[in-house]
Amino acid sequence: MKYTEEHEWLRVEDDLVVVGITEHASEQLGDVVFVELPEPGTTVSKDDEIVVIESVKAASDILAPLDGEIVEVNEALTDNPGLVNEDPQGDAWFFKIKAENLSDMDEYMDEAAYKDYIG
C-alpha cells in the first residue's frame, strides 16, 4: 500500500491500481453525503481532479495520483456515500486506474512514512 500527501491510498491489484482515501482523511472530512465518480474509460493525467466528495462540511476533490486510464469505478459509493466513512480503506475504494507507468508509484509514501506525515 502506498499513500499520497493528498491522503489517498493506492494498492496494486491485477496490474491495476485501486485508489481510495485514508481513514484519517475520512475522519477529517466527516460524514460523506455525495460522491461524483469519473466515467470508466476516461484518460487522466496526474493531479487531474477526477472525483468530487461532499461531506456535511465541505466539498473536496480527489486528484488522479498517476497518469493512466480509469477502467472501473465503485458505483456503490454513488448510492451509499456513507460507505466512505464506514470502510474507507476497504469497500469504499473509488476507482481502478490502469497506470501508464506503475513505477510512478514509487514516489509515494509507505505506511510508516504516511503515519509520520499525519502525525
Next chain:
Amino acid sequence: MARLRAGRSDAGRLRPRPGRESAMAEAARRTGLYDLHIELGAKMVPFAGWDMPVQYPMGVLKEHLHCRAAAGLFDVGHMGQVILRPRSGDVADVARALERLVPVDVAGLAEGRQRYAVFTNDSGGILDDLMVANRGDHLFLVVNAARADHDIAHLKAGLGPKVAVEPVADRGLLALQGPEAETALARLIPGVTAMRFMDVAVLPFSGGEAWVSRSGYTGEDGFEVSLPGAEQEGFARALLEMQGVAPIGLGARDSLRLEAGLCLYGHDIDETTSPVEADLAWAIQKTRRAGGARAGGFPGAARILADLVDGPARKRVGLRPEGRAPMREGTGIFAPDGQAAVGRVTSGGFGPSIEAPMSMAYVVAELAVPGTRLEGEVRGKRMGVEVVTLPFTPAKFKR
C-alpha cells in the same frame, strides 16, 4: 483531496495549517463549558472569535438525527446576552426606545413573552437578528456572537440616556432541543413544563436563577437556558447523564437550522437584505406597518414599508436540488437555459432528516414561486432545482 471548494469552515481542509490555527486558538475566547467539550472528545474550531465544538465523536449526521429523535444539548454561550433596563423603572420606556431600532412591536410584547426581531439600517438592510424578551421590569436580548460588540454599541448609541445597556458577561447559555427536551429539562427545572413556545421565565436552579425561554434554532420544541457561569457545567453534566440527551456541535446546529428554514446572519441575511426580501415580514407586526398605530420610525422604514406594499424585487426561498449534489453558498441560480443569474444560494448543504440536499437562496421575485424549476451551476454544470416553501422539515413547536 487537496482542495476545499465552497466550504464555510476550515474543518474540511485535510492539510493542517498549524501556524495559523494555533495563532487563532490563542486569541479565541472559551465558554465555561470548554473543559467539558474537550472531555467529551469535541473537535474545536474558531467561530466568531470563540473556540467552539463543531462536532463530538458521534459526528454531524448522527448528532443531527439524534436531536430530531430525542434531545440535543448545545453550548451557545458564545451568543451575546444583554439586559436593557429603564432608568425610569418602567419597561414601556425601554420598549418604545428599542422600537426606534427594530421594525417590531416591542411595546405590545407581554411580560413573560419573547419575540424575534432584526436591527435594520438606514437602507432597510439587516444589522443583526435577535430575540427580545419582556421580563417585567426590563428587556432581555440574545444576539449573535459575531455581532455582539456591534449590537451593544448600536444599542448604546440608539436607545438614548433613559436606557441602561448591560451586557451579561457572567452567565452561560445552553440550548436543549428535541422531542425529549421537555422531559429531560423538567427533571432539573420542573417549572418548564408550564411554558409554551416563546414564553420566558426566571426559574430556580441549584440556588441560583435559570433564565429559560421555550425556543431555539432547530425547528424542534426546546429551550434555551441562561445560567450563572459556575452552574453551567453541573447543569450540562446532569442533562448528559440522562438517557436520550447527547451533546451537539455547531455542524449539526447549522444543518438543523437550515432544514428548519431559519436564517444565519452574515449568510442568509445581512446589511443588504431587507426583512421583506428575507421573507421575515411576519416579524413586522401590523402596528409598525403603514396605517398602524406606531407605523415606521425605525431605520430604513421607507424601503421596508414600500417592500411590504409593492413586494420586494427578490425573495429568500428554499431550493431542492434534483440530484444528490449539495448546492452550497455562492452557487449561481439560473432560469432553465438562461444566461444571466436570477439568484444565488446563501446557505446550502445536505439535510440528514430529509436525506437530500437543500439550499436557501435569493431569487428574483417573479421566480420565487414554489414549484418553479430553476437551475444551479455546480462545478460548471447546470443541475435542476425546484423552488420550495420553507421549512424543509415541519416545525414542532409547543404552542
